[in-house]
Amino acid sequence: MTATLDQTPVADAAPAESRPVPVSRAYRFELVKLFSPWRVRLLVLACFLGPGLAVVAIKQQSTLPSDTLFGRWMHASGWSGPLVVLGFAGTWALPLLTSLVAGDVFAAEDRLGTWRHLLVAVRSPRRIFAAKALAAVTVILLLVVGLALSGIVGGLLAVGDKPLIGLDGHSLVGGDAAAKVLLAWLSVLAPTLALAAIGLLGSVALGRSPMGLLLPTVAALAMQLAQMLPLPVAVRFALPGYAFISWNGLFTDPQQLSPLLIGIxxxxxxxxxxxxxxxxxxxxxxxxxxxxxxxGRRVLTLGVAPLAALFAATVGVVAIAGGGTGSGITQEKLQNSLAVNFAHLYRLQEDELHRPAVTEAQLAASAACTKADGLSAPEGPGNDWRCVVSWHVPNVAITGQAIYQLDVTANGRYIADGDGPKEVNGYFLLKTHDGDAPNPLWQFDGNVDLLPSH
Structure with a gap:
């Protein structure tokens, strides 16, 4: 007998459906890849430890970074430390961090030649982009949190929860100081995201080219240079880099929120x-x-040209909505800001000297300012502003007067340098019953709102 084979055809097995990998899995995979290089782990360690150690080290020094905003108060308040760190981070640290993370997240695949393997594994370019962008932003936010926490902890450990002097001379205590410091750090997340997005664009557009890695840093330096130039307010506000310094308005009373909100x-x-x-x-x-x-041409048409158009459109919108067509620095604004600042700090000086307390209303401080000895129009930035502050002390017939030389920057910050009389603002120390104490009226920082007054 011969065996007969069953000739019944067997249906072919249905091929397994190939589905793209979920974004969540690709995101976790990209996070692991980002944290694998030693340089990223070193960055995380540096951000969580470096600022705090630097603040503690400055506390041990006799000299202070007085040219940095709030630097002159680092021996007086623990809340000044994280603000000094914030100023440094906005200028240098955050642009570098966004370059090293977002500027390399796509370019790394070009250098390694692993795009085809990644596409086969994930099966969706859209999901690859989403996973890489989300992973890069996550790492950057972690680094920002590390900088903020390290600066806050270092400042509080080194000096303690002492009152912080605002940019109009008033004292911020306890929860008020903490809330404004946290808001200041939160406000710089927006420009950090803008630099991260520019980094993503450079990483995608320029591939393995080193320029893609450097693009966020170059863009940040260009925007910082623009903020130093005497540009119209509308041009200044149309750049995302302005949000790195507009948090200054949180530390005045009333708060200068409009520039901050525009910057964000x-x-x-x-x-x-x-x-x-x-x-x-x-x-x-x-x-x-x-x-x-x-x-090539696609980078120009889909990269540079749209951002240039966005900048031009933003300048127009800000100019029409806010009316910021000039420098925003006027004689009246400086005089009002200086008079308020002086009155608050005068009360602090009287307290250090254990004299009877006075109020700002009793002092009725006023200021008269000229620029270049009256030889130029009293507006705009410059280090040639000279102001005379006048005030009245209750039960004293003589009107007090003090001279200040002002160095006003293009972004509205000024440094008032006392020029006499010596017993008021001409010397950096005060002779008190408890020994020498810092003179709050010798040098101090201030800030004017660049938007038109209403």
Whole structure:
């Protein structure tokens, strides 16, 4: 007998459906990749330890970084430490951190030649972009949190929870100081996201080119240079870098919130637009050719040109809505700010000298300022402002007067340097019953709102 084979056809097994990897899994994978290099782990350690150690070290020094905002108060209040760290971070640390993280998150795949492997594993360019962008932002936010916490802890441990002197001379105590310091750090998240988005755009557009890694730092330095120039207020506010310094308005009374809110809004718009441009470039790139870095005409049309158009449109909107077409620094603003600042600090000086307390209303302080000895128009930045402050002490017939030389920067910050009389503001120490004490009227910082007064 011969065996007969069953000729009934067997249906082919249905192929397994190939589905893209969920964004959550790709996100976790990208986080692991970002934390794998030693440089990222070293950055995290430096951000969580470095600022606090620096603040503690400054406390042990006899000299202070008085040229830095709130630096002259680092021996007097623990809340000044995180603000000094914030000023340094906005200028140098955050642009560098965004370059090292966001500026390299896509370019690393170009250098390693792993795009095809990643596409086969995830099966969706859109999800790859979302996972990489979210992972980069997560790491950057972690680094910002580390800088803030380290500065706060270091300041409180070194000096303690002592009152912080604001930019109009009034004292901020306890919870008020803590809340404003935290708000200041939260406000710089928006420009940090804008730089991160620019980093994503550079990483996608320029591939393995080193310029993609440096793009956030170069952009931040260019915006800082613009803030130093005597540009119109509308141009200044249209750059996301202004939000790195607009938190100054939180430390005046009343608070100067309009510049801060404008800076945050502009930064968020830049972050959204730059991220969208990076996304469009990423979806259009050719992953089959390892020699293509996406540089060329497409970078210009989908990268530089849209951001330039956004800048021009923002300048127009700010100029129309806020009326900021000049420098924003006027004689009246400086005189009012200096008089208020002096009155608050005069009360602090009287307290150090154990004299009878006076109020700002009793002092009725006023200021008269001229620029370049009256040879130029009394407006705009410069180190040639000279002001005479007058005040009245109750039950004293003579009107007190003090001279100040003002160095006013283009962003509205000024440093008032006392120029006599010696017993009021001409010397950095006061002779008190308890020994020498810092003279709050010798040098102090102030800030004027660049927007028109209403």
């Amino acid at each position: 809004a502009v930064s968020l718009v830049w972050a959204v637009v730059a991220t969208a441009l990076a996304y469009l470039l990423f979806l259009r790139r050719d992953f089959t050719n390892l020699t293509v870095d996406n540089a």
